[in-house]
Amino acid sequence: MMESNAPTNGAPPDVADPMLGRVLNERFRILETLGAGGMGRVYKAVQSPLDRLVALKVLNPQYGEGKDPGFQKRFFLEASVTAKLRHPNTVTVIDYGKTEDGIYYIAMEYLEGLTLGQLLTQMGPLPWPRALNITQQIARSLREAHKVGLIHRDLKPANVMVLNQETDHDVVKVLDFGLVKSFIGDAAPVSQDTSITQAGIILGSPQYMAPEQARNIADPRSDVYSLGVVLYQMLMGRPPFLAAQSIDVIVKHINELPPAFGALYPNHGIPGEVEALVMKCLAKTPPERYQSMDEVMEAMRRTMSTVGVSGAFSGARFAGAGISGVGGSGPISGPHGSGPHGSGPHGAAGSGPATVALDISVEEAPVKGRKPLGMILGGGALLVGLGVALVVAMRPTPPV
Numbered sequence: 001m002m003e004s005n006a007p008t009n010g011a012p013p014d015v016a017d018p019m020l021g022r023v024l025n026e027r028f029r030i031l032e033t034l035g036a037g038g039m040g041r042v043y044k045a046v047q048s049p050l051d052r053l054v055a056l057k058v059l060n061p062q063y064g065e066g067k068d069p070g071f072q073k074r075f076f077l078e079a080s081v082t083a084k085l086r087h088p089n090t091v092t093v094i095d096y097g098k099t100e101d102g103i104y105y106i107a108m109e110y111l112e113g114l115t116l117g118q119l120l121t122q123m124g125p126l127p128w129p130r131a132l133n134i135t136q137q138i139a140r141s142l143r144e145a146h147k148v149g150l151i152h153r154d155l156k157p158a159n160v161m162v163l164n165q166e167t168d169h170d171v172v173k174v175l176d177f178g179l180v181k182s183f184i185g186d187a188a189p190v191s192q193d194t195s196i197t198q199a200g201i202i203l204g205s206p207q208y209m210a211p212e213q214a215r216n217i218a219d220p221r222s223d224v225y226s227l228g229v230v231l232y233q234m235l236m237g238r239p240p241f242l243a244a245q246s247i248d249v250i251v252k253h254i255n256e257l258p259p260a261f262g263a264l265y266p267n268h269g270i271p272g273e274v275e276a277l278v279m280k281c282l283a284k285t286p287p288e289r290y291q292s293m294d295e296v297m298e299a300m301r302r303t304m305s306t307v308g309v310s311g312a313f314s315g316a317r318f319a320g321a322g323i324s325g326v327g328g329s330g331p332i333s334g335p336h337g338s339g340p341h342g343s344g345p346h347g348a349a350g351s352g353p354a355t356v357a358l359d360i361s362v363e364e365a366p367v368k369g370r371k372p373l374g375m376i377l378g379g380g381a382l383l384v385g386l387g388v389a390l391v392v393a394m395r396p397t398p399p400v
Contacts, residue, residue, distance in 0.1 A: 053110040089141035117157035131234035141174040143293035155226040156208040206249040221286035228281025
């Protein structure tokens with residue numbers, strides 16, 4: 001298939017990135033870079049002949065067939081399965097392929113909005129009804145993936161997009177299903193040994209990894225754990241475990257219990273039923289967690305019913321019901337005074353320890369306002385060193 005190095009809009013491509021201005025397989029003309037991560041780079045591109053904007057993920061050459069003879073088979077197998085995901089809360093895969101010079105790419109719908117990570121940086125912790133609504137939508141996306149035998153393994157705020165839409169409630173899409181792993185089950189269409197990302201690599205971002213992922217073990221309950229971490233961060237303004245080094249974060253996931261809400265902010269104002277739901281997601285061993293996304297969603301429905309919040313209301317962007325009337329439209333102070341970092345759990349962004357430094361898979365530009373942003377997909381593959389291997393080796397394997 002023909003390739004073109006024609007400049008973009010009459011301007012020469014950026015010499016720092018030879019991909020800018022290229023046309024892949026006569027279909028996708030690359031316009032600009034949206035993000036970069038461990039697995040590759042994401043570009044804004046236009047699809048011909050439809051003249052449609054897409055987000056084009058181009059895998060790094062190190063993942064090519066020359067490095068791993070079985071890569072091409074696994075790539076196309078997993079891409080074809082991922083392309084079958086149709087849930088409205090999941091990013092749509094439009095096309096995928098390989099160029100004559102060995103470039104592997106996946107084209108996905110181009111989204112405008114903020115990642116959940118950027119939203120939390122802008123606004124700080126979210127009112128708990130809004131956080132539950134976002135969590136419900138993420139769970140629906142993951143439920144479909146699990147039913148066809150796929151697990152995400154890199155769920156985090158950077159992989160959730162909050163769309164720019166004229167609605168009263170948040171609309172979210174889960175990104176980066178290009179890093180999914182198949183699991184063995186009745187519905188699994190892909191055998192476990194065909195994962196693109198095997199080869200001894202531990203997948204995930206340290207702050208959001210389930211304990212068993214440090215052993216390179218994962219099943220749908222690992223996504224339940226990561227979802228719990230994301231919900232914890234939406235409510236508390238920070239993930240449950242923080243450390244200067246990624247390895248120390250992983251060790252905390254394995255060995256330590258997440259801080260109770262009251263330990264961070266004694267007057268947080270979040271119902272105990274909500275905290276209990278989060279902590280069950282964050283149980284150390286998979287059998288102690290919710291066993292499926294269906295169970296997570298049912299628990300959220302029960303929780304909202306118990307505390308008197310309807311599902312329809314729970315996603316309101318600018319309402320803070322149950323949070324002492326505090327709204328969610330911008331940085332706000334704590335509802336009941338100051339927490340240990342100068343503000344309560346619904347304080348302004350940045351009131352607690354910074355967490356951006358450990359979000360290793362994607363580089364996101366600072367956001368000054370709510371503006372269009374192409375879909376940003378992260379790499380998330382983490383090669384864990386000897387330190388974690390020793391810690392893991394000293395601990396018994398948890399029941400599964």
